[in-house]
Amino acid sequence: xxxxxxxxxxxxxxxxxxxxxxxxxxxxxxxxxxxxxxxxxxxxxxxxxxxxxxxxxxxxxxxxxxxxxxxxxxxxxxxxxxxxxxxxxxxxxxxxxxxxxxxxxxxxxxxxxxxxxxxxxxxxxxxxxxxxxxxxxxxxxxxxxxxxxxxxxxxxxxxxxxxxxxxxxxxxxxxxxxxxxxxxxxxxxxxxxxxxxxxxxxxxxxxxxxxxxxxxxxxxxxxxxxxxxxxxxxxxxxxxxxxxxxxxxxxxxxxxxxxxxxxxxxxxxxxxxxxxxxxxxxxxxxxxxxxxxxxxxxxxxxxxxxxxxxxxxxxxxxxxxxxxxxxxxxxxxxxxxxxxxxxxxxxxxxxxxxxxxxxxxxxxxxxxxxxxxxxxxxxxxxxxxxxxxxxxxxxxxxxxxxxxxxxxxxxxxxxx
Amino acid sequence: xxxxxxxxxxxxxxxxxxxxxxxxxxxxxxxxxxxxxxxxxxxxxxxxxxxxxxxxxxxxxxxxxxxxxxxxxxxxxxxxxxxxxxxxxxxxxxxxxxxxxxxxxxxxxxxxxxxxxxxxxxxxxxxxxxxxxxxxxxxxxxxxxxxxxxxxxxxxxxxxxxxxxxxxxxxxxxxxxxxxxxxxxxxxxxxxxxxxxxxxxxxxxxxxxxxxxxxxxxxxxxxx
Numbered sequence: 001x002x003x004x005x006x007x008x009x010x011x012x013x014x015x016x017x018x019x020x021x022x023x024x025x026x027x028x029x030x031x032x033x034x035x036x037x038x039x040x041x042x043x044x045x046x047x048x049x050x051x052x053x054x055x056x057x058x059x060x061x062x063x064x065x066x067x068x069x070x071x072x073x074x075x076x077x078x079x080x081x082x083x084x085x086x087x088x089x090x091x092x093x094x095x096x097x098x099x100x101x102x103x104x105x106x107x108x109x110x111x112x113x114x115x116x117x118x119x120x121x122x123x124x125x126x127x128x129x130x131x132x133x134x135x136x137x138x139x140x141x142x143x144x145x146x147x148x149x150x151x152x153x154x155x156x157x158x159x160x161x162x163x164x165x166x167x168x169x170x171x172x173x174x175x176x177x178x179x180x181x182x183x184x185x186x187x188x189x190x191x192x193x194x195x196x197x198x199x200x201x202x203x204x205x206x207x208x209x210x211x212x213x214x215x216x217x218x219x220x221x222x223x224x225x226x227x228x229x230x231x232x233x234x235x236x237x238x239x240x241x242x243x244x245x246x247x248x249x250x251x252x253x254x255x256x257x258x259x260x261x262x263x264x265x266x267x268x269x270x271x272x273x274x275x276x277x278x279x280x281x282x283x284x285x286x287x288x289x290x291x292x293x294x295x296x297x298x299x300x301x302x303x304x305x306x307x308x309x310x311x312x313x314x315x316x317x318x319x320x321x322x323x324x325x326x327x328x329x330x331x332x333x334x335x336x337x338x339x340x341x342x343x344x345x346x347x348x349x350x351x352x353x354x355x356x357x358x359x360x361x362x363x364x365x366x367x368x369x370x371x372x373x374x375x376x377x378x379x380x381x382x383x384x385x386x387x388x389x390x391x392x393x394x395x396x397x398x399x400x401x402x403x404x405x406x407x408x409x410x411x412x413x414x415x416x
Numbered sequence: 417x418x419x420x421x422x423x424x425x426x427x428x429x430x431x432x433x434x435x436x437x438x439x440x441x442x443x444x445x446x447x448x449x450x451x452x453x454x455x456x457x458x459x460x461x462x463x464x465x466x467x468x469x470x471x472x473x474x475x476x477x478x479x480x481x482x483x484x485x486x487x488x489x490x491x492x493x494x495x496x497x498x499x500x501x502x503x504x505x506x507x508x509x510x511x512x513x514x515x516x517x518x519x520x521x522x523x524x525x526x527x528x529x530x531x532x533x534x535x536x537x538x539x540x541x542x543x544x545x546x547x548x549x550x551x552x553x554x555x556x557x558x559x560x561x562x563x564x565x566x567x568x569x570x571x572x573x574x575x576x577x578x579x580x581x582x583x584x585x586x587x588x589x590x591x592x593x594x595x596x597x598x599x600x601x602x603x604x605x606x607x608x609x610x611x612x613x614x615x616x617x618x619x620x621x622x623x624x625x626x627x628x629x630x631x632x633x634x635x636x637x638x639x640x
Contacts, residue, residue: 005446029427337579350445
């Protein structure tokens with residue numbers, strides 16, 4: 001007897017295996033995309049002539065970070081006369097207005113207006129842009145000195161309408177920020193893969209750069225969207241534009257410090273994503289939109305289900321076991337049970353294979369993310385230990401997604 | 417308008433790689449489960465060898481017209497720890513989800529053997545009581561894993577009894593196995609439903625609580 005016969009896998013088991021199948025499928029897909037394209041990752045493109053770039057910085061009550069943001073843009077390693085800044089004071093009620101007033105630099109234009117939201121602020125400023133390229137820069141984000149030099153060369157292809165940068169969390173302090181630091185490192189890797197696979201559907205607020213004429217052509221940002229950066233990317237796909245990513249161009253960004261802040265941010269993001277995919281549902285399953293339409297958008301729905309299932313399944317098992325324990329207590333009261341440390345082959349689950357597999361895939365992903373983001377495996381710095389949070393992160397991520405789905409279905413106002 | 421390409425070939429290749437990863441997973445699961453079953457059946461085989469020796473000893477003593485009590489006592493005492501260990505392992509395996517995923521047929525064979533072993537052991541405890549003026553508290557428990565809500569509770573009560581009265585011998589027999597020996601035993605005690613208990617030779621149908629069982633096992637043996 002070499003194998004034992006295969007028995008009956010119940011519906012619960014089958015769904016679980018199906019989820020595992022999709023997870024393994026995606027991991028292998030991304031791994032192969034990486035293997036085939038890894039040489040493209042760090043390519044620097046030469047700059048022929050330094051084109052002019054305008055930075056749009058919308059600011060609503062950003063007194064804390066705005067000066068640093070403006071300074072980091074002004075100090076970019078790039079011909080000074082080729083950089084313009086338009087700072088939009090979006091009806092701030094704090095000292096932001098004063099800060100804007102005190103800016104004495106002819107390269108910085110300040111617009112003061114009533115509070116109408118980020119997308120509208122960007123659009124207002126976009127009308128004034130006369131340079132070839134335009135960057136949206138969140139006021140709490142700071143481009144690295146060589147950001148522009150690294151990113152601008154990637155516009156060598158005329159079809160490319162927008163390029164996203166690599167984002168890192170600026171000085172992670174709190175537990176939530178440290179978790180996000182890991183997440184962003186992972187995102188740098190994933191976003192690059194998405195760009196290579198032609199399915200990058202988010203153009204992050206901090207530091208995405210656009211061809212001005214293309215952006216004006218499609219009408220700028222959508223002020224009705226919860227996530228104007230995602231909506232814009234979807235619209236670009238719809239219009240047949242190409243979106244690139246450059247992992248050599250870094251932008252550091254501030255991040256929510258508490259669970260509550262992060263929860264609000266993520267529910268807005270994920271809800272916005274849901275709304276946007278429904279708004280662009282004609283892209284779903286449509287081969288005209290390439291890998292995004294045919295694979296990524298449909299599989300993302302499967303992922304939301306998987307997240308929910310993998311969250312509720314252990315919860316269900318835990319509650320079930322707990323209730324059984326309570327039941328035993330009610331029948332016979334508390335009893336000491338003898339614990340033996342002896343290993344027994346019976347304790348090894350047949351699913352161990354998958355757990356080992358997921359663990360290995362996790363390690364590989366972490367290593368590739370570190371490689372992509374230029375972080376070294378250095379045990380002297382604390383940062384490497386943040387990867388321990390990866391065991392907690394899926395729970396947080398699931399909670400945010402489940403909340404986003406629930407909030408969206410019941411149209412709950414996203415204010416705690 | 418950019419002409420977007422679709423990596424159809426990649427999707428198919430990845431599908432087959434994933435499929436092979438899963439088939440490999442099923443095979444490994446099946447091999448692992450085979451190891452588990454082998455480990456149970458090893459325990460069972462070693463017990464059977466032990467029983468073979470002990471039974472031969474008893475037969476030998478009997479044929480030599482010697483008192484068989486010594487042989488019976490050794491039989492009962494030597495095999496007890498091994499039987500209890502196997503009982504625990506079988507119970508653990510049966511609770512685990514894997515027992516339903518792989519090797520259902522193979523496990524059924526092992527379990528039939530194991531149940532027969534228990535019955536033979538129980539017969540010997542009776543012989544010891546008859547011949548040697550020994551008193552053993554024994555409980556036969558007829559259960560079913562299908563459509564038996566009370567069996568779970570009965571199991572919990574019996575586990576607790578075993579903890580509190582370790583000298584009690586509990587023989588859990590699976591009615592679902594449809595083993596002729598179990599059926600004969602059940603019939604002789606007029607047992608028609610699960611859960612049912614036979615305590616010191618007297619049958620009790622339906623769920624018996626811990627308190628009720630304690631009362632029955634601590635009561636002095638009423639033998640004729």
